[in-house]
Amino acid sequence: MTALLTFLGILAFALGIIASVALHEMGHMLPAKAFGMKVTQFFVGFGRTVWSTKRGETEYGFKAIPAGGFVRIIGMLPPAKGADPGKVRKASTGPIQSIAENARNAEYETIDPADNGRLFYQKPWWQKLIVMASGPLVNVAIAFVLFGGLFMLYGAGVAQTTVSTVTDCVIPASQASAERKCTDTDKVSPAKTAGFQVGDKILSFNGTQISSWEQLTPLIRANTDKPATIVVERNGQQKTLKTNTIVNQVPKEAGSDEVVSVGFLGVSPEMKLERQGPAYVVDRMGELTVATVKAIGNFPEKLVGVAKSIVGGERDKNGPMSVVGASRVAGEVAANQSWTVGERLAFGVSLLASLNLFLALFNFIPLLPLDGGHMIGAIWEGVRRGFARLFGRPDPGYVDVAKLLPIAYVMASVITVMGVLLVIADIVNPIRLFNG
Known part of the structure; x- marks a missing residue:
């Protein structure tokens, strides 16, 4: 199968x-x-002609190697x-x-x-x-x-303000991979220290009300290694979590090879499919x-x-x-x-x-x-x-x-x-x- x-x-x-x-x-x-x-030829592919037919002054067809094509003008x-x-x-x-x-x-x-x-x-x-x-x-x-x-x-997948994963440790972007696991020498992530749990909905960060993950990310990054107070909603109740974000190397953008040193908390958002315009x-x-x-x-x-x-x-x-x-x-x-x-x-x-x-x-x-x-x-x-x-x-x-x-x-x-x-x-x- x-x-x-x-x-x-x-x-x-x-x-x-x-x-x-x-x-x-x-x-x-x-x-x-x-x-x-x-226009005398319209072909998909290159090499030996597999099939062709002529319509008017133009020959249409397929070549043996399906890598590209050409029009002869x-x-x-x-x-x-x-x-x-x-x-x-x-x-x-x-x-x-x-x-x-x-x-x-x-x-x-x-x-x-x-x-x-x-x-x-x-x-x-x-x-x-x-x-x-x-x-x-x-x-x-x-x-x-x-x-x-x-x-x-x-x-399209839209990041929600609900936490889907809590990182156990801090791993620089240069070492990050699917196989890389936390070691005793890695620092505990600020989110783990603060007591974040999967399903927490982030309501505010250092007093700023949070309405989207795109709003939260730059706040975390700009916080470098300073204290952070985060209010979350858990099981219908509000809880205040406190920690210090830490400076870590992360990709500048999703999928980018370029890394930047910014504030790091250690939580990932829940993704939800939403139709776009x-x-x-x-x-x-x-x-x-x-x-x-x-x-x-x-x-x-x-x-x-x-x-x-x-x-x-x-x-x-x-x-x-x-x-x-x-x-x-x-x-x-x-x-x-x-x-x-x-x-x-x-x-x-x-x-x-x-x-x-x-x-x-x-x-x-x-x-x-x-x-x-x-x-x-x-x-x-x-x-x-x-x-x-x-x-x-x-x-x-x-x-x-x-x-x-x-x-x-x-x-x-x-x-x-x-x-x-x-x-x-x-x-x-x-x-x-x-x-x-």
């Missing part, structure tokens, strides 16, 4: 990824066709300066020039004279920007729909966007830890993982019968939504071959032509993104190496949410 649930979890998540990729590419294709650009690269489409120079003057020219040659081998006016590079800069931005924006939309369904229909979804996605951008910025550093984990090092549970790893985690959660069906479905939806948000933000990076590289090229073209018109100068022409292909090839190689490294790590030393 466990194996079947694991397989079904992996399969469902994989289908979700494939659907996300297909919708991303559709996001490029539909505006391209609407603007009159010639004719004329992505403009001809060399002074050359006509289809008349690209065959000679090269250097290795970098050769890369650009060879790419142009391959591009224009499939262009017919009748395609003139329908080529990508010939279109206005704003149309090119819309075409390239629409792909990752579709992923943002998918993430919003998934998070919206999750938070507005299923609900659209404003919560937007706010939560904003927080996740900031966290994802930071994670992308720290990616090279994190990758060092991933490489070490391949040769026996400890795998960081909060570190990056590949689609293979994410699918494996989805299968692990699907098979975990200690969670309710709702909790397992909610986790899978959240994981797929987070993946779509990551794909969108990663594709917005302004470097080729990512969508952001073409977007920057379109924006720069619009700026140059706008200034030329403003100051009465000659039209500077199209931005030649082919000159950036050497950088694109380096970037593509780096992305490939990172992807392979993560896949190997997810096979050799995968991230496990549960012990065993």
